[in-house]
Amino acid sequence: MATRLVQINMKARNDSTLGGFWAQALGWAVSSEGPGVTNLEPEGFVYPDPVAVCVDLVVSPEPKTVKNRVHVDLATTSAAQQAQLVTRLLDLGATPADIGQGDVPWTVLADPEGNEFCVLEPRPRYQDTGPIAAVVVDCANPRALASFWDRATDWTLHEVTDDSAVLRSAQGVGPYLEFIRTPDVKTGWNRVHLDVRPYPGDDPQAEAARLRALGATAVDLGQSDIPWTVLADPEGNEFCLLAPG
Incomplete structure (x- = not known):
């Protein structure tokens, strides 16, 4: 059994408006499951x-x-395209963000609701990822957390050090999943979290049990009768185990 990282879940005061920003930022299509979900x-x-x-x-x-x-992190293919993308994002409603990054070759911005993201300078690794170069998770121990996610999903661990770890789909396509060491302590629940999905035919209860055996813990956020399971990884980062499909 294994899961796949299929989406990120982002909380929003106004899902439609924020969804419009990100759709234009990524060049993606917008759909809705109903009121409150974009x-x-x-x-x-x-x-x-x-x-x-x-x-x-x-x-x-x-x-x-x-x-x-x-x-x-958003990918770019040239310095000119990075500058153009930053300008376009600012025109769409993004704002510069200072998270203590100092003098770096990438640009840190925040979307209209304050969610931080980075526009990267051109890097060979991200030339074929699509608009999202990487989904980045702050953590205390990249080695340990990457070990959990390497076993939790069918993604492949590409490299790991004491300061960072990198995974990507076993098919070698799409964005990377990266864990970056940070001294910041997690407080409260994450407004942005990962959603994973088992393969068709897998038993969701057995998959949840397997993830708990790997070090995940059950999370009660007051959810009622829902078709997914809320868990947390070994550092307390919430994620959702969706129905197989």
């Missing part, structure tokens, strides 16, 4: 497919109060 995926995309990690925006009244522990 889905983003590439045009013509057949879900799920590792060529893209989709974005679900879900309405939440709780305000953003701390730096997100999960964010996206």
Whole structure:
């Protein structure tokens, strides 16, 4: 058994408006599961497919109060394209963000609701990822957390050090999943989290049990009768185990 990283879930005060920003930022299509939920995926995309990690925006009244522990890095192919993308994002409503990054070759911005993200300078690794180069998770121990996610999913561990770890779909397509060491302590639940999905025919209860045996823990966020299971990885980062499909 194994799971696949299929999407990130982002809480939003206004899912429709924030979804419009990210759809334009990524060049993706917008759909809706109903009031309070906006889905983003590439045009013509057949879900799920590792060529893209989709974005679900879900309405939440709780305000953003701390730096997100999960964010996206956007890919560029040249210095000129990086500058053009930054300008376009600012025109769409993004704002410059200072998270203590100092003098770096990438640009840190925040979306209209304050969610931090990075526009990277051109890097060979990200030339074929699509608009999202990587989904990045802050953590205390990249080695340990990458070990969990390497076993939890069918993604492949590419490299690991004391300061960072990198995984990618076993098919070698789509964005990377990266764990970066940070001294920041997790406080509260993550406004942006990972959603994983088992393969068709897998037993969701058995998969949840397997993830708990690997070090995940059950999370009670007050959810009622829902078709997914809320868990947390060994550092307390919430994620959702969706129904097989």
